[in-house]
Amino acid sequence: MxxxxxxxxxxxxxxxxxxxxxxxxxxxxxxxxxxxxxxxxxxxxxxxxxxxxxxxxxxxxxxxxxxxxxxxxxxxxxxxxxxxxxxxxxxxxxxxxxxxxxxxxxxxxxxxxxxxxxxxxxxxxxxxxxxxxxxxxxxxxxxxxxxxxxxxxxxxxxxxxxxxxxxxxxxxxxxxxxxxxxxTATSGLSRGLADERLAAALSAIHARPAHAWTVADLAKEAALSRSAFFARFSRIVGLPPMEYLLAWRMALAKQLLRSREMGMDEVAERVGYGSASTFSVAFARHAGMPPARYARRSLQGELADTDRQ
Missing domain, CATH: 2.60.120.280 (Regulatory protein AraC)
Incomplete structure (x- = not known):
């Protein structure tokens, strides 16, 4: 896709x-x-x-x-x-x-x-x-x-x-x-997408965020050697490939948690984790709180916004 x-x-x-x-x-x-x-x-x-x-x-x-x-x-x-x-x-x-x-x-x-x-x-x-x-x-x-x-x-x-x-x-x-x-930016997503090789890797990440990507896999998508891909991606996008992948997975996870349309196991699977427990550890490390607490806080914030309207 x-x-x-x-x-x-x-x-x-x-x-x-x-x-x-x-x-x-x-x-x-x-x-x-x-x-x-x-x-x-x-x-x-x-x-x-x-x-x-x-x-x-x-x-x-x-x-x-x-x-x-x-x-x-x-x-x-x-x-x-x-x-x-x-x-x-x-x-x-x-x-x-x-x-x-x-x-x-x-x-x-x-x-x-x-x-x-x-x-x-x-x-x-x-x-x-x-x-x-x-x-x-x-x-x-x-x-x-x-x-x-x-x-x-x-x-x-x-x-x-x-x-x-x-x-x-x-x-x-x-x-x-x-x-x-x-x-005026020296790095960023738009510069990465303007690079034909990196655009292929970025599109692959966004098309299949749940895939068990490695730097080697993404280098193949970009038709580059592992070392050349890593250096080029880091310089042009501004983040190493796996950091970009993690950031995108966590952004998607937060969106899914705020929507409250699926359980924790399904959210974990959607963003590339084999279990809710491993996802919870990764999410807490990234966001500073467990995903269940993040979902509760998001709901409380929405209710407070509704009360103010």
Whole structure:
């Protein structure tokens, strides 16, 4: 059975929209935002600007460009003519989800759609670590359509709004990650999937997580020697092969435990363990608590969320 690691990880992240806004800019301006660690995206509708994430080199965005940060770090966004000593500004609110920066009258030089999201997965930090720090997509019309749909759905309180937003964001993230022409990460899942040899091994892991994989088995999938595969996988994906396999199995196990649709023996079998006891030991070592306690805590958290609503 074929597997799509990127789609599986984005789905498991459980993306949800927090808010989306239209920002117009004119004249000379600069905004600074502290890193939130949450997903952030920006689409340039008109004009151009300069963006800098944390210690990464600055880059220019033009109309039709899109930038995604799966875990937003410190950000500076400014006009191309902004001097180094220009102080940061606060946007002026013009209306619901509509803001302006720089000169408040006259025509605008830049329009951009900014979105902030969140990931519901308890393993979001682990899963995000497998993605690039920043992805830049140049002139991809499909992303513009998706962003417009997200913006419309965010504003309107139609039935099934949260479900529709989750699915739209999943597609938006996947489209950005597979279309990105530039990325600032030196390692990660998307780089592994771009490597034809490693993509075969990653797809095999995701297609059969319960299989008793060894490094030698995965090296055969990648058509590489054991040592060459181990070094290449570790360098490009950022984790040794067996650590990646364990991380993915545990992420799946947590999803299955939260769903409460099967017993412990079946969960253990689904993620590659011969018995519930060996699975429990491995899970406790990874998660810091036995799987039964994790399932109870997940249920208590859901009930508490329901009571607050």
């Amino acid at each position: 074929a597997a799509d690691p990127l789609a599986e990880i984005v789905t498991l992240l459980q993306p949800a929209a927090r808010f989306s806004k239209l920002v117009e800019c004119a004249g000379t301006w600069r905004i600074e935002r502290e890193g939130t660690g949450e997903p952030f995206y920006c689409a340039i509708l008109e004009g151009c600007c300069r963006v800098t994430f944390a210690d990464h080199p600055p880059f220019m965005l033009e109309a039709g460009d899109f930038v995604l940060a799966p875990a937003m770090c410190d950000l500076v966004n400014e006009s191309l003519d902004a001097p180094a000593d220009l102080p940061a500004m606060l946007p002026t609110r013009l209306g619901e989800g509509h803001f302006r920066l720089g000169r408040l009258d006259g025509p605008t030089d830049l329009k951009m759609r900014i979105g902030h999201c969140s990931f519901g997965s308890p393993d979001a930090a682990l899963l995000v670590s497998l993605l690039p720090d920043v992805v830049i997509v140049r002139r991809e019309p499909r992303l513009g359509t998706l962003i417009q749909l997200v913006a419309e759905e965010t504003r309107e309180g139609r039935p099934a709004r949260e479900l529709v937003l989750e699915r739209l964001l999943e597609v938006l993230l996947i489209e950005a990650l597979r279309s990105g022409t530039q990325a």
